Amino acid sequence: MEQQKIDEFNHQHIKDHQRKFDFVAEDVNKLDDVLQKLQAFNIAIPSWALGTGGTRFGRFSGGGEPRNLEEKIADVGMIHALNRSSNSISLHIPWDIPKNANEIKALASGYGLHFDAVNSNTFQDQPGELSYKFGSLHHTDKAVRDQAIQHNIEVIKYGVELGSNALSVWLSDGSNFPGQLNFRKAFQNTLDSLQQIYAALPDDWKVWIEYKPFEPNFYSTTIADWGQSHLLASKLGKKALTLVDLGHHLPNTNIEQIVSLLLMEQKLAGFHFNDSKYGDDDLTVGSINPYQLFLIFNELVEGMDARGLNHATGIGWMIDASHNVKDPIEDLIQSVEAIKIAYAQALLVDTKALVDAQQNNDVAKAQEILQAAYRTDVRPLIAEARLRAGGALDPIGLYRSGGVRDSLIKQRGAKTVATGL
Numbered sequence: 001m002e003q004q005k006i007d008e009f010n011h012q013h014i015k016d017h018q019r020k021f022d023f024v025a026e027d028v029n030k031l032d033d034v035l036q037k038l039q040a041f042n043i044a045i046p047s048w049a050l051g052t053g054g055t056r057f058g059r060f061s062g063g064g065e066p067r068n069l070e071e072k073i074a075d076v077g078m079i080h081a082l083n084r085s086s087n088s089i090s091l092h093i094p095w096d097i098p099k100n101a102n103e104i105k106a107l108a109s110g111y112g113l114h115f116d117a118v119n120s121n122t123f124q125d126q127p128g129e130l131s132y133k134f135g136s137l138h139h140t141d142k143a144v145r146d147q148a149i150q151h152n153i154e155v156i157k158y159g160v161e162l163g164s165n166a167l168s169v170w171l172s173d174g175s176n177f178p179g180q181l182n183f184r185k186a187f188q189n190t191l192d193s194l195q196q197i198y199a200a201l202p203d204d205w206k207v208w209i210e211y212k213p214f215e216p217n218f219y220s221t222t223i224a225d226w227g228q229s230h231l232l233a234s235k236l237g238k239k240a241l242t243l244v245d246l247g248h249h250l251p252n253t254n255i256e257q258i259v260s261l262l263l264m265e266q267k268l269a270g271f272h273f274n275d276s277k278y279g280d281d282d283l284t285v286g287s288i289n290p291y292q293l294f295l296i297f298n299e300l301v302e303g304m305d306a307r308g309l310n311h312a313t314g315i316g317w318m319i320d321a322s323h324n325v326k327d328p329i330e331d332l333i334q335s336v337e338a339i340k341i342a343y344a345q346a347l348l349v350d351t352k353a354l355v356d357a358q359q360n361n362d363v364a365k366a367q368e369i370l371q372a373a374y375r376t377d378v379r380p381l382i383a384e385a386r387l388r389a390g391g392a393l394d395p396i397g398l399y400r401s402g403g404v405r406d407s408l409i410k411q412r413g414a415k416t417v418a419t420g421l
């Protein structure tokens, strides 16, 4: 996506944008500060989200899917050129093994991208290796545990070559039936395995421990909730933190409260953004419950300010979703927009007034303050921040009018399938 095309597009839409921006900007305190924070805020794109997926049933390719890591990087580069808010990519090993790290790094930096956390995979078997059918780091057989540990150490090595600084671990380890597993032994094996992985972390690295209540196992999961993740992270040490994936909670869990306390304890690694209607974890963030997303960001902004953390870099921000029925690039643009909307709304909360209302137990006032921010249409603020950074006023609008998907199909073919779930 050439800058000239973006500039031409913006020129056509600037008058309409200016009118909407002026209307909302008039009531925003510290407008420049808000716009600068919005400009600095980037969300990592996972390498597995560029193709269709997220289903255990049929997968329906939309055509023009990236056929290799280089093409995935090109797609993220396209998203970043349009929204100026997606300046990193998170790789999944072994789906996206970089064959030549220097070439891959140079390719990415040509698009203004760097590498976010690297993700290990011990939830699928690899040819010629021991099976993870009954788990990986918690396995009853030491040989399987050792193989899974070695895999994680190898993923760290790939990450070091790419300039990444975090290993993200999600385990499918669990049990499907009562009696299958000794919970205590499973936990202790997991801890012991993670300790060996932890020992291989470079000094400036972190390990992020993700939790999920169920699926693929339906009776127990060895790291099922934030308590179990936090217990492991505490025992491991300072470099181990808890990763919150929004879709990895039972319905109606108060995620914002979890986030608030993890942040207080300096144990919040960051986020995997998505949304969920029932028990799934693959719907577009903000598509089902944007109010919850706002409440989470409200806790994040308040908690990060309390600790003096930089919002953009203080913790990890990543999308983790995959879709069967949408153009993946359009979905990722929507995801980033939804996250930035929630963030912008949280920046508009009248913090001082909220503190007063809380102190005086003025419950109705506290609700009014939060909802006044939530009900503000902040989209023109985000568009303005994007415009100032060189992005498109309407990224999906330009993606569509520019016929990007059609040209990707012409270039890559209609039947291509990207690696991923």
Ligand SMILES: [Mn+2]
Residues within 6 Å of the ligand: 170, 210, 245, 272, 320
């Ligand atoms: Mn996740």
